[in-house]
Amino acid sequence: xNVAVATVAVLLLAGFLGYSxxxxxxxxxxxxxxxxxxxxxxxxxxxxxxxxxxxxxxTENIAAGxxxxxASPRPSSRQPTHKTSPSTSTSPPKASxxxxxxxxxxxxxxxxxxxxxEHWSASNAVDGDSGTRWSSAFxxxxxxxxxxxxxxxxxxxxLSWDATAKATAYRVELSTDGTTWKSxxxxxxxxxxxxxxxxxxxPARFVRMYGTKRASDYSYSVLELDVR
Numbered sequence: 001x002n003v004a005v006a007t008v009a010v011l012l013l014a015g016f017l018g019y020s021x022x023x024x025x026x027x028x029x030x031x032x033x034x035x036x037x038x039x040x041x042x043x044x045x046x047x048x049x050x051x052x053x054x055x056x057x058x059t060e061n062i063a064a065g066x067x068x069x070x071a072s073p074r075p076s077s078r079q080p081t082h083k084t085s086p087s088t089s090t091s092p093p094k095a096s097x098x099x100x101x102x103x104x105x106x107x108x109x110x111x112x113x114x115x116x117x118e119h120w121s122a123s124n125a126v127d128g129d130s131g132t133r134w135s136s137a138f139x140x141x142x143x144x145x146x147x148x149x150x151x152x153x154x155x156x157x158x159l160s161w162d163a164t165a166k167a168t169a170y171r172v173e174l175s176t177d178g179t180t181w182k183s184x185x186x187x188x189x190x191x192x193x194x195x196x197x198x199x200x201x202x203p204a205r206f207v208r209m210y211g212t213k214r215a216s217d218y219s220y221s222v223l224e225l226d227v228r
Contacts, residue, residue, distance in 0.1 A: 095151040095176075095203030098228060103128065105207070105227040108146040112136060116219050125222045133162050135221040136211075142220045145208040146227065151176055153201040157184070158226035159194065159209060165221030166192025169213035174204035181208065191215075 098104060105126040112122035112134055120135035126146050136142040157172050172185035172195075182204075185197040192215050207227050211220045 095153045097153045097201070098155065101228055103226050103228060104148045104152055105146045105225055108148045108227070110134070110144065110146045110225070112145070113141075113143045114139075116221075120221070125225045128224070130160060130223045133221050133223045135162070135165060136219045138214075138217060138219050140214060141210065141212045143208055143210045144220070144222055144225060145178075145206060146225055147178070148205050148207070148227065151203050151205045154199045154204045154207070154227065155201050156199060156226075156228040157197040157207060158224070158228075159197075160223040160226075161192050161194060162221035162223055164216070165218040166190075166215040167209075167211040167213065167220055168192060168215045170209060170211040170220075172197050173208045173210055174199070174202055175206040175208070176203055178206045181210075 106128055108126055110122035110126045114137040115121060116135035116137060120133060122134050122144060124132035125134040125144055134144055136144075154174060159172065161167070167187075168190050169188050170190070171183045171187075173181040173183050175181045182202070184199050184202070185195070187195075207225065209220075209222060209225065214220060
């Protein structure tokens with residue numbers, strides 16, 4: 001009874017002072033059951049994810065600055081070089097000995113500075129026939145040369161002149177390359193007789209008669225050039 005009296009007293013006092021007791025609404029009640037799934041009160045706001053990368057994870061776009069490409073080093077195409085020491089050999093060129101003593105000019109190739117005509121070719125002087133001859137133009141100087149085809153040790157050179165077309169000044173020369181010549185015989189006032197020049201087995205591939213003065217107004221004319 002005292003409780004009822006006290007409650008009435010409190011209500012009267014609250015009304016006198018202008019207060020109202022708080023009342024509970026449905027919003028203050030806790031969510032029940034499946035309220036979240038039904039969209040009722042208490043349902044959380046949906047969360048929007050960022051762009052998907054295919055695995056469901058959100059990604060963030062970051063503006064990258066300018067990039068500098070770095071080229072991969074290219075393999076060098078240059079091959080290593082190997083320095084070789086210069087040869088210091090000064091040995092003379094090798095030459096074969098003519099052990100048979102044959103006439104090496106018979107298998108050689110003859111050339112000349114000029115021809116008197118087609119019937120007096122240079123090959124006539126190395127054919128082993130003294131009835132044929134080489135004859136040059138009517139002027140100085142002139143030469144007759146034979147290429148032996150290989151380097152040989154030369155021990156003898158024989159030269160036979162035509163009786164009417166001789167030389168009074170000429171040289172007999174040897175060469176290993178056809179460019180540099182070594183004189184093994186020289187005449188300045190020869191009567192143009194046949195000669196035999198002895199050589200100390202010097203290496204040579206080329207043998208040459210080089211005429212500088214004719215004995216007459218005619219040509220230089222050689223019957224045979226014999227090399228052994």
